[in-house]
Amino acid sequence: MPEIVLTTLNAKYIHAAFGLRYLLANLGPLQSRARIREFEINQRPLDIAEGLLALEPRILGCGIYLWNTAPFAEVLGIIKRIRPDLIIVAGGPEVSFEVADQPVTVLADYVITGEADLAFRQLCTRLLSGDPPAGKIIAADLPDFSSIELPYDLYTEEDLAHRLVYVEASRGCPFTCEFCLSSLDVPVRQVALPSFLAAMQGLLDRGLKHFKFVDRTFNLNVQNSRAILEFFLTRYQPGQFFHFEMVPDRLPPELREVISRFPQGSLQFEVGIQTFNEEVGALIKRRQNYGRLEDNLRFLRTKTGVHIHADLIAGLPGESLESFAEGFDRLIALAPQEIQVGILKRLRGTPIVRHDAPWQMFYHSHPPYELLQNKLLGFEVMQKLRRFARFWDLVGNSGNFIETTPRLWQAPDSRPAHSPFYAFLRFSEWLHGQTRRTDGIALVRLLQLMFQYLTSELHHEPGGIAESLWRDYRRGGRKDAPPFLRAYLSQKESWEAGRAETPGPPKRQARHGLAPSLKNSNISLT
Numbered sequence: 001m002p003e004i005v006l007t008t009l010n011a012k013y014i015h016a017a018f019g020l021r022y023l024l025a026n027l028g029p030l031q032s033r034a035r036i037r038e039f040e041i042n043q044r045p046l047d048i049a050e051g052l053l054a055l056e057p058r059i060l061g062c063g064i065y066l067w068n069t070a071p072f073a074e075v076l077g078i079i080k081r082i083r084p085d086l087i088i089v090a091g092g093p094e095v096s097f098e099v100a101d102q103p104v105t106v107l108a109d110y111v112i113t114g115e116a117d118l119a120f121r122q123l124c125t126r127l128l129s130g131d132p133p134a135g136k137i138i139a140a141d142l143p144d145f146s147s148i149e150l151p152y153d154l155y156t157e158e159d160l161a162h163r164l165v166y167v168e169a170s171r172g173c174p175f176t177c178e179f180c181l182s183s184l185d186v187p188v189r190q191v192a193l194p195s196f197l198a199a200m201q202g203l204l205d206r207g208l209k210h211f212k213f214v215d216r217t218f219n220l221n222v223q224n225s226r227a228i229l230e231f232f233l234t235r236y237q238p239g240q241f242f243h244f245e246m247v248p249d250r251l252p253p254e255l256r257e258v259i260s261r262f263p264q265g266s267l268q269f270e271v272g273i274q275t276f277n278e279e280v281g282a283l284i285k286r287r288q289n290y291g292r293l294e295d296n297l298r299f300l301r302t303k304t305g306v307h308i309h310a311d312l313i314a315g316l317p318g319e320s321l322e323s324f325a326e327g328f329d330r331l332i333a334l335a336p337q338e339i340q341v342g343i344l345k346r347l348r349g350t351p352i353v354r355h356d357a358p359w360q361m362f363y364h365s366h367p368p369y370e371l372l373q374n375k376l377l378g379f380e381v382m383q384k385l386r387r388f389a390r391f392w393d394l395v396g397n398s399g400n401f402i403e404t405t406p407r408l409w410q411a412p413d414s415r416p417a418h419s420p421f422y423a424f425l426r427f428s429e430w431l432h433g434q435t436r437r438t439d440g441i442a443l444v445r446l447l448q449l450m451f452q453y454l455t456s457e458l459h460h461e462p463g464g465i466a467e468s469l470w471r472d473y474r475r476g477g478r479k480d481a482p483p484f485l486r487a488y489l490s491q492k493e494s495w496e497a498g499r500a501e502t503p504g505p506p507k508r509q510a511r512h513g514l515a516p517s518l519k520n521s522n523i524s525l526t
Contacts, residue, residue: 001056004034004124008063008092009041009048009071016159018166018214019063019092021151026117030124036154041071049078057086059124064092064104066347066368073103080107087127091116093181094367097349099137114140115171117148145171145191152199160208167203169196169228173216176285177274178352179313179344182216183285190224197231210241210506218244222252229258236266241505243268248310249292256299264305265505271297271336272311276327280318284352297334307509308336314385315344315371317352317359321381325421332420337512338397341389343382344371384429390438391428395450399511400443400476404450404468412460427453444482447473451484463488476511 004027006020020036027034037055039048052060052075060079064072076088090108099105099113110133112119119140126132155165172188173180203211211232219225225244232242248271251259259267275281276290300306310331314324331339346352346363355361360375370386373379395401409423430453435441441449447469454460466488470481481489 002033002035003057004059005055005057006036006061007052009039009068011041011067013040014163016163017063021154022117023120025149025151025154027121041068045071045074045078048075053082059087059127061089061120064090064094066094069094069104069367076107110136110138112138112140115143116140118143145189150199152203160206164212165208166212166214168214170215178284179350181347181350184349188220190221193224193227204235209239212243216245217247219246219250219255222255226254226258233261241266245270248273248296249289251296260304265307265509268307268309268509270309274311274313275316275319276330277319277323280316283318284316294334301335307512309338310336311340311342313342313344315377317355320376328421329419341392343386345369387432387438388425388428391431399508401472403472407454407460447482448484
């Protein structure tokens with residue numbers, strides 16, 4: 001039996017715990033005495049506790065995150081009743097700040113705050129040798145990448161075949177955005193490029209197709225990011241897919257050149273825009289050049305095959321509904337494939353709390369600590385925005401309604417188009433009125449509701465809407481037309497038309513990739 005068990009509760013099976021693999025890789029001589037045991041948050045706490053206790057460890061290292069802190073507290077409460085002698089060590093972003101008032105840290109024997117790659121080994125060495133630290137809270141020194149063992153050999157063949165594999169070329173963020181934990185993580189540190197690229201070659205040799213970089217600002221160091229992109233480009237094979245978080249206003253010519261050479265759909269860029277309101281940006285200390293940002297997004301959409309996932313945050317101090325709507329519409333005009341509408345969260349340790357009094361910010365007391373209301377956005381408005389975010393993900397982001405979604409704000413005659421934000425907000429409220437839920441809506445049911453709304457509420461011509469929905473439905477590889485559409489389709493023989501499966505990006509991104517491309521087109525984004 002292992003003396004040290006590293007564990008966490010993942011949001012889903014597909015997410016492999018990157019942090020645990022770093023801890024195991026850096027245990028040194030203790031590595032042979034340790035193992036990883038992962039669970040998912042939808043498993044019963046009693047079953048999780050049973051699985052961990054069956055291993056009979058002396059030390060239990062727990063990765064605590066925003067999404068698992070509540071169920072972890074229940075699991076650890078059970079374990080402490082059964083095995084009070086078991087030493088519990090908690091670490092992770094959720095327990096690195098405001099430690100004292102958390103149920104999960106009360107149950108832990110030790111809490112490591114900060115990056116625990118090396119601190120966890122040091123603590124385990126002392127505990128197993130009978131020299132326990134006197135204090136419960138251990139503040140980890142910021143490790144240098146040159147002193148850290150990279151964890152990529154610890155991904156199993158099952159991980160490579162069935163799970164998201166995370167990698168990182170840097171840690172830290174130079175920006176000071178007050179809503180973000182990364183603003184506390186300075187300075188930015190780069191991995192030694194030769195060792196990192198050797199590890200990436202190892203993953204390629206083992207057949208990994210999808211790489212998800214977790215660097216907060218991948219394109220900050222242009223020389224390193226170009227070298228990494230060139231590395232993957234020269235080794236590219238069909239079906240490979242690379243995800244990066246990018247600073248949206250930093251895309252110099254040397255990066256543009258290599259990005260433009262990647263095949264359609266092989267790159268995904270997550271770009272954090274958050275707000276287009278410059279006064280709000282200044283209030284929360286978010287610095288970005290909006291002119292360069294818009295120019296970069298236009299370049300990516302018209303001159304490359306990059307899939308863009310852009311982030312906006314609803315509820316920032318100083319941002320009214322009208323201001324957020326303007327920002328959303330501005331982003332729609334730039335045509336990213338996905339827009340993630342996030343609700344502001346009060347993450348532990350972030351300086352966003354300084355706005356609580358002047359902007360009357362009230363947050364939920366339980367994870368994920370989302371904003372309930374503020375001075376400009378009442379509770380009812382925030383509820384509408386929550387529904388908007390969920391339905392936008394189902395409709396606007398999913399790739400299931402690429403052609404039909406814009407019909408929601410396009411007038412059926414020659415009248416000017418509506419605001420995309422307000423048009424979708426009206427649809428969102430209508431949709432919630434029909435379903436009384438924001439999840440568990442089957443695709444065919446959603447298809448039918450879209451048809452009903454567009455034809456009955458917005459008075460679009462049924463035949464055109466039916467053809468549009470059918471093309472969207474087929475884009476996902478589906479073959480049989482839903483019965484309610486068949487009466488409106490002009491070519492009955494097309495009901496069985498599907499597409500062959502070929503290697504490519506994940507299904508959601510692939511559906512976007514099958515939409516008409518803007519690359520090398522004459523379309524002007526304004």
